[in-house]
Amino acid sequence: MSFVTVRNVFQSYGPRPIIERVNFEAEEGAFVSIVGASGCGKSTFLRLLLAQEQPTRGDIRVAGADPAREPGLDRGIVFQRYSVFPHMTVRENIVAGESFRRPWGRFFGADRKAALARADDTLARIGLDHVADQYPATLSGGMQQRLAIGQALVAKPRVLLLDEPFGALDPGTRLSMHDFLQDLRAETGMTVFMVTHDLEEAFKLGDRVLVFDKPRWDPHDPNRYGATITYDFDARDGGIPFQTLKEDTHVLQANG
Structure with a gap:
C-alpha cells in the first residue's frame, strides 16, 4: 500500500501554471530525490507535500488520511536557508x-x-x-x-522534506551529513523527499530519482505551461548508470 499518494496535482500562482498533472506514489520509508532545472516547480512540490500550500487541483494524501490543510508534526522540512x-x-x-x-x-x-x-x-x-x-x-x-x-x-517526522539541504556545506561535512541522514533514516523508517541539483548526491541517497521538467514549451510564452514528473528512475542497486543519464537526458543537466 502506498504511503504518500499524489493524484493529478496542479498548482498555479494566479494565471501562471507551476506544476501540472503530477501523479506519484511512494512506499513508507522510501528516499525520493528530486532533480530538474531551476523554475520547474521542485520547491513548490515540497511545499505542497508539507501542506504549506494547497494545490489548485488534485490532492496529496499521507498514510491514507484526508489531505492536510496545514503543516503538522508528521512532516518536517529543511529549507535552502537555515532556520533555527x-x-x-x-x-x-x-x-x-x-x-x-x-x-x-x-x-x-x-x-x-x-x-x-x-x-x-x-x-x-x-x-x-x-x-x-x-x-x-x-x-x-x-x-x-x-x-x-x-x-x-x-x-x-514520518515525512522529511529537504530543499537543497547540503548546498552550503563543504565536501567533507556534506559526506558526514549524508551518513547521519542515512543512519537516522534506517533507525526511524522515515520517508524522505530531497530536492538537489547534485545528480551524484541524488543517486547516492535516493531509492528513486524524479525529474521535473516542462514537457510542453511555447517559445513565445515560456510561462504558459507548468512542469511535471518526466522521468522516474529506480536508483537502488546501482539503478541506471549515472553517466548514461547525464549523456542522454538533457533535463538532468540542472544548472541552478
Missing part, C-alpha cells in the same frame, strides 16, 4: 527538535537530562559539539545549516 531558534543555544535547539512531540513541548527532570545527553550525541555526529553552548548567530552559515538539519532529523 536564535534565542536558544545550539544544544537547546537540538533538544527543541526532539520536544516538538511532547504534550507541553518541554522536558523535565530526568527526561531533560536524558534529552541533553542525546542532544550532545547528535551534535557530535554533525560536528557541532564544540559549539554546544553558543547561540546560532555566532556560527557560520554552514554550521547553522548543519544545526537546522540536525534539529529536523531528531524530531523524527
Whole structure:
C-alpha cells in the first residue's frame, strides 16, 4: 500500500501554471530525490507535500488520511536557508527538535537530562559539539545549516522534506551529513523527499530519482505551461548508470 499518494496535482500562482498533472506514489520509508532545472516547480512540490500550500487541483494524501490543510508534526522540512531558534543555544535547539512531540513541548527532570545527553550525541555526529553552548548567530552559515538539519532529523517526522539541504556545506561535512541522514533514516523508517541539483548526491541517497521538467514549451510564452514528473528512475542497486543519464537526458543537466 502506498504511503504518500499524489493524484493529478496542479498548482498555479494566479494565471501562471507551476506544476501540472503530477501523479506519484511512494512506499513508507522510501528516499525520493528530486532533480530538474531551476523554475520547474521542485520547491513548490515540497511545499505542497508539507501542506504549506494547497494545490489548485488534485490532492496529496499521507498514510491514507484526508489531505492536510496545514503543516503538522508528521512532516518536517529543511529549507535552502537555515532556520533555527536564535534565542536558544545550539544544544537547546537540538533538544527543541526532539520536544516538538511532547504534550507541553518541554522536558523535565530526568527526561531533560536524558534529552541533553542525546542532544550532545547528535551534535557530535554533525560536528557541532564544540559549539554546544553558543547561540546560532555566532556560527557560520554552514554550521547553522548543519544545526537546522540536525534539529529536523531528531524530531523524527514520518515525512522529511529537504530543499537543497547540503548546498552550503563543504565536501567533507556534506559526506558526514549524508551518513547521519542515512543512519537516522534506517533507525526511524522515515520517508524522505530531497530536492538537489547534485545528480551524484541524488543517486547516492535516493531509492528513486524524479525529474521535473516542462514537457510542453511555447517559445513565445515560456510561462504558459507548468512542469511535471518526466522521468522516474529506480536508483537502488546501482539503478541506471549515472553517466548514461547525464549523456542522454538533457533535463538532468540542472544548472541552478
